[in-house]
Amino acid sequence: MSLTPEQKLSAARLAAVRRAPYFSTALMSLVPRKMPGLKTMGVTEHLIMYWDPAAVAEWSVQETAAVLIHEIGHVLRDHAKRCRAMGADHKKFNLAGDAEINDDIKAMGLTLPGKPVFPESLGCKDGLTAEEYYRAMPPEPSCPNAPDAGSGWCGGAAGNPIPNESDEKDPGARSANEIAAVVRATAAAIQDAASKGRGNVPAGLERWADAAMKPAKVRWQDKLARIGRNAVAYRPGAVDRRFSRPARKQAAIGYGPGRPILPALVAPVPRIMIAIDTSGSMGQDELNRAVTECSAIFKATGAVIDFVSCDADVHATAKVRSWQDIARNLKGGGGTDFYPVFEHAAKMRARPEILVFITDGDGPAPAAPPPGMHVIWLLVGPYRRTPANYGDVIEVDDDAAE
Secondary structure (H helix, E strand, O other): OOOOHHHHHHHHHHHHHHHOHHHHHHHHHOEEEEOOOOOOEEEOOOOEEEEOHHHHHHOOHHHHHHHHHHHHHHHHOOHHHHHHHHOOOHHHHHHHHHHHHHHHHHHOOOOOOOOOOOHHHHOOOOOOOHHHHHHHOOOOOOOOOOOOOOOOOOEHHHOEOOOOOOOOOOOOOOOHHHHHHHHHHHHHHHHHHHHOOOOOOOHHHHHHHHHHOOOOOOOHHHHHHHHHHHHHOOOOOOOEEEEEEEOOOHHHHOOOOOOOOOEEEEOOOOEEEEEEEOOOOOOHHHHHHHHHHHHHHHHHHOOEEEEEEEOOOEEEEEEEOOHHHHHHOOOOOOOOOOHHHHHHHHHOOOOOOEEEEEEOOOOOOOOOOOOOOEEEEEEOOOOOOOOOOOOEEEEOOOOOOO
């Protein structure tokens, strides 16, 4: 007896769970929606799965199961977010994501219908990322509007939305928290299956699960913003009392002998110094990015920023308002010594409360900073190291995966 498309889809979901039980939570979280004429399947970022009954009627149960696993792979690997992060062409990235998924599907012994994209289709080896496959592809790869299953039109979850697909307001859409729980449960199930030798888990899936279960990495820019703002302790509005100017309510009391003097409320503005290690070991790319981030963050606080350019000696000092001002005062190129910067700061009439030192860390530093000064070490370059056991340490990464 032949199965209807609906029956075949149900049978395929069961077959996929039997073949790869670690995908059961993810597969059962999909919300099926018919879309005649699609000629394939596609999944939104919110787990609405569009499917064409005519296409499923042509596929076998096992092929349909492989397509289900393929589509959920786009969700698990967060291809939509990765596509946006690259600013990539949607169709091209969809194909690259297909290649990242399909080598694992082949390793599972499953067969996709039609002419799916594999790494070898792009002249690449197995086990690479979608980003690597994307960069290896020609500028305008072939990607028809209605490709074979698993080849180039897999919906919003793949970074390539289907026309008129629903958004997060759809009644059946899964929330971000629900999807995160599905991803974590699937990754944990894959790790468990791999540890027990069950199901012949592909190496690519094991690597993905291990990465998914690691704590999320905090971007160095976010860490700098948090530490910087905490150090500044900036609070909008008036938070300190000064007698240097009269309060607004003084007029109601009056002026002159015998009248009480009310202090005005003012907002304290912290003094910040940005010191840049201009020794020969510093990398220009990391330096430029670190300076830009620093100036943007502290400009937002309204802080006064002093700048020091130093290798083994202080070569330039200036008050700066932007990273361009900093760039104009970069001087040096010799050895590295952090002592001159701290000595200079300690002698300043208006001593900085916060010192941001941008360096690779390869040099001698004082045993302690001047009293009342908070130090933020912003470490750049491939050979960076922490120069002292005080202050906050932030390592500037290349952010390739952000």
